[in-house]
Amino acid sequence: MTHKHQQKPHDNKTASERPDNEQLRSEIEQLAHTFYCQCGHRHGHDLEDWLDAERQVLERYQGKPKARSKIRG
Secondary structure: OOOOOOOOOOOOOOOOOOOOHHHHHHHHHHHHHHHHHHOOOOOOOHHHHHHHHHHHHHHHHHOOOOOOOOOOO
């Protein structure tokens, strides 16, 4: 089953803000859990969900998307 995780950006965050590591980790953790729930609580995809969440959170603060090197399937 192919799916893409997409999350709306937080309107209250700006690219110029510099969150600390604890804040970044918390946001990534919450988003990864959201992905887990959105995909029907499927087991065995925790790393995939975490990496997608990490990418999206970091892109939000850096202000530019990065190319994906691997297509998920």
